[in-house]
Amino acid sequence: MTEKLYWADATALAFETTGAVLSTHDDRTSIVLPRTLFYPEGGGQLGDAGTLAIGEVELSVVDTQIDGDGAIHHVLGAPLQGELAARFREGAAAALPVRGSLDRARRRDHMAQHTAQHALSRALADRAKADTVSARLGASLCTIDVNRPGIANQDLHQAEDLVNAIVMDDVAVTTSFPSAEELATLSLRKQPNAEKSAKGVRVVTIEGFDVTPCGGTHCTRTGQIGQVRIVGTEKYKGMLRVSFHGGARALSDARFRHQALLEISTELTCGPHDALGAVLKLRAEAKGAREKLDGARAELAELLAQRVREALPQAPGPHVVHLARPHDDLAALRVLAGKLTEDARVVALVGGHDPGSGETVLVVQRGAGGKLDCGAFVSAEGKARGGRGGGRPERAEGRFPRGTSIEVLATAASVALANSLPS
Numbered sequence: 308m309t310e311k312l313y314w315a316d317a318t319a320l321a322f323e324t325t326g327a328v329l330s331t332h333d334d335r336t337s338i339v340l341p342r343t344l345f346y347p348e349g350g351g352q353l354g355d356a357g358t359l360a361i362g363e364v365e366l367s368v369v370d371t372q373i374d375g376d377g378a379i380h381h382v383l384g385a386p387l388q389g390e391l392a393a394r395f396r397e398g399a400a401a402a403l404p405v406r407g408s409l410d411r412a413r414r415r416d417h418m419a420q421h422t423a424q425h426a427l428s429r430a431l432a433d434r435a436k437a438d439t440v441s442a443r444l445g446a447s448l449c450t451i452d453v454n455r456p457g458i459a460n461q462d463l464h465q466a467e468d469l470v471n472a473i474v475m476d477d478v479a480v481t482t483s484f485p486s487a488e489e490l491a492t493l494s495l496r497k498q499p500n501a502e503k504s505a506k507g508v509r510v511v512t513i514e515g516f517d518v519t520p521c522g523g524t525h526c527t528r529t530g531q532i533g534q535v536r537i538v539g540t541e542k543y544k545g546m547l548r549v550s551f552h553g554g555a556r557a558l559s560d561a562r563f564r565h566q567a568l569l570e571i572s573t574e575l576t577c578g579p580h581d582a583l584g585a586v587l588k589l590r591a592e593a594k595g596a597r598e599k600l601d602g603a604r605a606e607l608a609e610l611l612a613q614r615v616r617e618a619l620p621q622a623p624g625p626h627v628v629h630l631a632r633p634h635d636d637l638a639a640l641r642v643l644a645g646k647l648t649e650d651a652r653v654v655a656l657v658g659g660h661d662p663g664s665g666e667t668v669l670v671v672q673r674g675a676g677g678k679l680d681c682g683a684f685v686s687a688e689g690k691a692r693g694g695r696g697g698g699r700p701e702r703a704e705g706r707f708p709r710g711t712s713i714e715v716l717a718t719a720a721s722v723a724l725a726n727s728l729p730s
């Protein structure tokens with residue numbers, strides 16, 4: 308079992324030892340040491356990274372894990388090769404001096420997120436009657452699952468205010484291994500489980516605020532957290548998942564959101580506080596405009612269909628009718644195809660233009676008396692002409708390369724129709 312030096316001092320960043328053993332963890336090469344400052348992933352906290360200098364060779368540690376026997380594995384970025392690998396094979400590496408150095412920024416970030424989690428869990432219990440069931444401290448987002456399906460915004464804000472007041476008070480964060488008798492007198496936020504060790508239960512105390520068993524690495528004072536911000540909630544398996552950022556992450560996230568709001572309000576030519584009102588007004592205007600456009604399209608489609616019907620021969624059909632509508636989008640083409648095929652004899656091909664891709668967009672629809680299998684036709688033409696599409700026998704849609712002529716497709720439809728009719 309590896310001695311956990313990080314329990315005595317979470318702020319220490321370098322240590323020296325000997326007795327390195329070459330090992331593996333989940334098929335990755337690792338180094339096991341008799342003692343280490345590297346925190347292994349666990350308790351919701353990610354493992355440390357850094358370097359191990361063994362003799363003259365410096366190795367990159369990309370992750371730290373602990374196995375079932377309590378051995379802490381410094382997982383290497385690449386398999387060990389060269390002279391040092393030979394020293395391990397010969398059994399001569401254990402005598403080499405080892406100097407371990409932590410990735411400071413990563414460790415400091417983990418400490419800030421972890422301490423923020425303790426404080427926020429307490430604040431959520433105090434202000435929102437929401438007890439923490441589990442917590443995860445990820446590389447980009449931290450979450451706490453609480454035993455309530457929802458929390459009112461004002462309660463979340465109160466919890467956020469409380470935890471930031473504790474941060475600003477800069478109170479001490481201490482760790483201890485109380486005796487069983489002492490432990491029984493403590494008002495623990497949660498019951499101890501995996502934090503038990505040979506020394507007993509490790510307890511982390513935020514002075515005057517929170518006492519909880521934990522084996523992780525924490526700030527030594529709450530001021531080191533900087534700030535804590537709740538950034539979202541979502542329902543999760545009957546609980547509520549609260550997302551938060553602590554420390555430098557909280558600042559960079561706030562900066563990102565602030566910048567986004569500034570750019571939006573500049574675009575809307577209003578102040579940040581008026582941006583929501585401006586967006587809602589725009590949406591209402593867009594909805595009204597869309598309704599007017601739909602009405603105008605239906606009217607236009609009716610007029611176009613009427614003109615086409617008047618030009619149709621008296622013969623019983625079927626008649627293939629095509630219309631190129633370069634400025635119409637798919638929604639308008641569908642309306643037009645529907646109107647045209649109110650005459651049961653009509654097989655309609657209406658083509659538009661996708662301004663984004665430049666492709667020709669096609670809707671093919673047959674009237675009630677039509678015989679063309681529209682889906683099969685569009686699918687076959689798509690394959691033949693480098694396009695794609697398909698649909699039902701009654702109606703189908705496709706996309707064809709830029710410049711594909713609707714007239715040519717209509718001729719192909721006439722041929723397909725003639726082939727499908729009994730001669």
Ligand SMILES: [Zn+2]
Pocket residue numbers: 421422425511521522523524525
């Ligand atoms: Zn902790």
